[in-house]
Amino acid sequence: MTDLPLDAAAGPRPAPRSLLEADPRTAARNRAEARFRAYGLAALLVGLAALVLLLGSILWNGFPAFTQTRVSLPVELSQAELDPEGTGDPAVIAKTSTFGFDDLIEAALAKAVVEAGIGTDLEPGDLADLLSSGAAAQVRDAVLADPSLVGQTVEFDLLASSRVDGYLKGRVTRESLADDRNLSPAHLDVVDALAARGAVSRGFNAAFILGADASEKRPEAAGIGVATLGSLTMMLVVLGLSLPLGVAASIYLEEFAPKNRFTDFIEVNIANLAAVPSIVFGILGLVAFIQFAGLPASAPLVGGLVLTLMTLPTIVIVTRASLKSVPPSIRDAALGVGASRMQAVFHHVLPLALPGIMTGAIIGMARALGETAPLLLIGMVGFVASNAPDGVLASFTSPNSAMPAQIYEWAKRADPAYYERAWGGIILLLVFLLLMNLGAVLLRRRFERRW
Amino acid sequence: MNDMRLTERAPVVDHSKISARNVNVHYGPAHALKDVSVEIGDRLVTAFIGPSGCGKSTFLRCLNRMNDTIPIARVTGSIELDGQDIYDRRVDPVQLRAKVGMVFQKPNPFPKSIYENVAYGPRIHGLARARADMDAIVEKALRRAALWNEAKDRLHSPGTGLSGGQQQRLCIARAVATEPEVLLMDEPCSALDPIATAQVEELIDELRRSYSVVIVTHSMQQAARVSQRTAFFHLGSLVEYGETGQIFTNPRDPRTESYISGRIG
Numbered sequence: 106m107t108d109l110p111l112d113a114a115a116g117p118r119p120a121p122r123s124l125l126e127a128d129p130r131t132a133a134r135n136r137a138e139a140r141f142r143a144y145g146l147a148a149l150l151v152g153l154a155a156l157v158l159l160l161g162s163i164l165w166n167g168f169p170a171f172t173q174t175r176v177s178l179p180v181e182l183s184q185a186e187l188d189p190e191g192t193g194d195p196a197v198i199a200k201t202s203t204f205g206f207d208d209l210i211e212a213a214l215a216k217a218v219v220e221a222g223i224g225t226d227l228e229p230g231d232l233a234d235l236l237s238s239g240a241a242a243q244v245r246d247a248v249l250a251d252p253s254l255v256g257q258t259v260e261f262d263l264l265a266s267s268r269v270d271g272y273l274k275g276r277v278t279r280e281s282l283a284d285d286r287n288l289s290p291a292h293l294d295v296v297d298a299l300a301a302r303g304a305v306s307r308g309f310n311a312a313f314i315l316g317a318d319a320s321e322k323r324p325e326a327a328g329i330g331v332a333t334l335g336s337l338t339m340m341l342v343v344l345g346l347s348l349p350l351g352v353a354a355s356i357y358l359e360e361f362a363p364k365n366r367f368t369d370f371i372e373v374n375i376a377n378l379a380a381v382p383s384i385v386f387g388i389l390g391l392v393a394f395i396q397f398a399g400l401p402a403s404a405p406l407v408g409g410l411v412l413t414l415m416t417l418p419t420i421v422i423v424t425r426a427s428l429k430s431v432p433p434s435i436r437d438a439a440l441g442v443g444a445s446r447m448q449a450v451f452h453h454v455l456p457l458a459l460p461g462i463m464t465g466a467i468i469g470m471a472r473a474l475g476e477t478a479p480l481l482l483i484g485m486v487g488f489v490a491s492n493a494p495d496g497v498l499a500s501f502t503s504p505n506s507a508m509p510a511q512i513y514e515w516a517k518r519a520d521p522a523y524y525e526r527a528w529g530g531i532i533l534l535l536v537f538l539l540l541m542n543l544g545a546v547l548l549r550r551r552f553e554r555r556w
Numbered sequence: 557m558n559d560m561r562l563t564e565r566a567p568v569v570d571h572s573k574i575s576a577r578n579v580n581v582h583y584g585p586a587h588a589l590k591d592v593s594v595e596i597g598d599r600l601v602t603a604f605i606g607p608s609g610c611g612k613s614t615f616l617r618c619l620n621r622m623n624d625t626i627p628i629a630r631v632t633g634s635i636e637l638d639g640q641d642i643y644d645r646r647v648d649p650v651q652l653r654a655k656v657g658m659v660f661q662k663p664n665p666f667p668k669s670i671y672e673n674v675a676y677g678p679r680i681h682g683l684a685r686a687r688a689d690m691d692a693i694v695e696k697a698l699r700r701a702a703l704w705n706e707a708k709d710r711l712h713s714p715g716t717g718l719s720g721g722q723q724q725r726l727c728i729a730r731a732v733a734t735e736p737e738v739l740l741m742d743e744p745c746s747a748l749d750p751i752a753t754a755q756v757e758e759l760i761d762e763l764r765r766s767y768s769v770v771i772v773t774h775s776m777q778q779a780a781r782v783s784q785r786t787a788f789f790h791l792g793s794l795v796e797y798g799e800t801g802q803i804f805t806n807p808r809d810p811r812t813e814s815y816i817s818g819r820i821g
Contacts, residue, residue: 364627434664438727440625442677442734443654452676453666 153242163531169274170529173310173325176236176299180213180244184256193252206248207233210263223298227291234288235296237264237325262386264303267324267522269296273307276521313529317492318511324522327515329530331493335405335485335505336474336537342409342501343416343473348466350413351420358421359428360450362399379418387479395483403484403504411479416469423465427458442485460549471538477509488511508534573598573738573768574619579633581614581623588614589631592794594787596738601760601769603783603800605776607815610789612772616740619770620656621649635727637738654681657736661743663723665715665730670677670707673715673726675699693733701729702759721752728759732767739763741771745778757782776816780804 122128127135184191186209187201211229218225218232236324240263247261248254261453268288271277279290297306316328362368390411400407431454439449465487480486485506494500506514508530515527581589589611596602596619602613614623621642623629635642644654654677665673674694675684678740694711698704703725707718715726724744731739742761743751760782763769767786773779779786780800787797788809796803796812807813
């Protein structure tokens with residue numbers, strides 16, 4: 106079949122070469138391949154080392170946040186102080202403010218120190234620095250919940266102050282207390298003596314995972330639970346809005362829309378939107394949802410709407426890609442037996458594209474979960490959510506924060522105890538993300554079908 | 557070339573199912589099909605042959621308006637099914653495709669069970685009310701596609717798990733399950749081995765009793781074996797159309813003769 110004249114094809118043949126030795130070109134190619142493999146492996150190892158370093162430092166720094174030091178202290182709830190007439194009425198007891206309870210706790214501390222036989226020059230008022238400034242409120246709440254305690258001596262497990270906590274965790278040392286105005290080395294002697302008697306203990310810190318943020322003075326009482334709830338609520342809004350909107354838009358653009366300048370324009374702009382810095386969406390949310398639509402500031406509903414806007418382009422792009430990856434023969438097959446366009450899409454194309462869509466949605470959600478910048482502008486950062494919302498509906502509209510915003514807030518605060526909590530918050534955020542990814546993998550498995 | 561377009565040579569068909577007149581197809585600027593006029597007989601197998609890119613698949617896809625799914629395709633001329641113009645504005649292509657079924661070149665079963673593959677068409681057209689009716693339709697379609705004996709014990713296993721030949725017969729079963737009047741087959745055997753091909757060909761002959769079958773094929777032997785009429789396409793034009801025996805033994809057009817004797821193509 107060749108057009109070449111036979112004699113031209115049969116030119117002088119090159120000298121035969123042994124197969125047993127590599128010629129220079131082959132050797133050079135093999136060297137290049139070996140080099141390339143080494144580069145790849147090196148890049149992989151560097152990445153792996155960075156990951157190990159990152160995870161290691163997060164875990165190392167964050168784990169202390171999951172334990173908390175408590176001091177167990179018998180407090181005499183003096184009837185004379187709290188309820189002189191013995192009414193047992195909570196309204197009467199409530200008249201005693203936390204300052205009144207402070208006195209009771211100081212007295213109890215002084216008594217405990219004396220009973221333990223600890224010699225110290227500290228005044229009872231100074232001794233109270235061992236405990237969290239929220240200790241009085243803790244005792245007061247317990248008494249208000251159960252007025253029959255008045256007149257008894259009750260053993261309370263009170264939060265130790267953040268520096269005592271830090272001392273037991275090794276963060277605070279006698280040297281570092283030299284110019285600390287809150288606590289002196291003398292305090293630590295008392296702590297050591299109390300610890301020797303078993304009155305000071307370090308336990309699991311459920312309040313960190315479930316509780317609310319606290320003011321700057323009480324890092325030992327701060328928790329990320331309410332902010333987690335805020336994040337969860339926002340994710341519900343994002344899932345509920347961006348998935349149906351994004352999938353519907355993608356199906357329309359991919360399967361039904363005519364291909365013209367207008368759809369091209371939309372396509373380009375969706376790609377552009379995906380690249381817009383997230384803080385811009387925050388400004389948009391501030392103007393559109395809070396200033397124009399009048400929705401409450403700092404509310405997870407608004408946060409969810411802003412993150413929905415941010416996530417939509419990602420979901421549209423990923424969904425369109427997975428719709429595109431469904432072989433056209435499936436559409437032909439459905440149309441060939443007389444299915445309408447919509448039947449072809451919903452009966453055959455969409456189920457096949459579903460694993461990809463799910464993955465895209467989860468990736469978008471994960472990005473939204475970790476987003477802080479847009480929340481800055483709608484007032485969800487820097488807000489101290491001191492208590493959980495009243496109900497399911499209120500959790501959408503009452504002011505709250507979000508996990509990354511809470512972490513950012515803690516990292517900003519001066520007290521080193523907050524530093525530890527910021528790392529601990531990162532661990533929880535990562536756990537959250539891992540759970541979401543796990544969900545994505547499981548959904549993928551569930552819906553995956555081959556063709 | 558105009559004088560050689562010889563559309564007058566279309567043989568007289570006693571009972572014509574589809575009649576196409578002056579069909580032109582453009583894909584954007586490309587003129588893919590030029591002035592094709594064909595009468596396709598009822599209960600006959602009509603084969604379209606010709607080299608690659610000659611427009612035979614394009615023409616086939618016009619017959620059930622599958623070209624509508626290609627945005628840049630433009631079809632002019634008239635195609636009538638039982639005297640009704642299928643490109644009339646009032647015609648819903650979905651209804652048309654229920655009457656004119658199609659089998660594609662590559663087996664393309666849905667990634668569902670064998671049963672669901674066959675039942676899909678009847679279900680969306682509302683052909684069966686009760687479960688038993690549907691079972692009967694599925695069995696009949698699979699029997700017609702000569703797949704029943706192989707598939708009856710695994711109706712609920714995935715259709716994609718069948719061999720290539722079985723998948724293609726499954727696609728044929730899916731197409732006949734909606735009781736179409738015309739069956740279009742676009743190179744149905746090009747992905748099959750000789751044994752599967754023989755089975756499909758036997759099946760086509762069997763289907764002729766109830767349908768009119770139009771088959772596009774690259775294999776001239778296949779056209780000679782299964783069809784009663786043959787149309788030869790070349791460069792977007794219909795060169796010659798006639799009784800299969802006449803086309804293969806005594807072609808009137810020199811281009812047809814060159815093609816069937818292997819000199820062009």
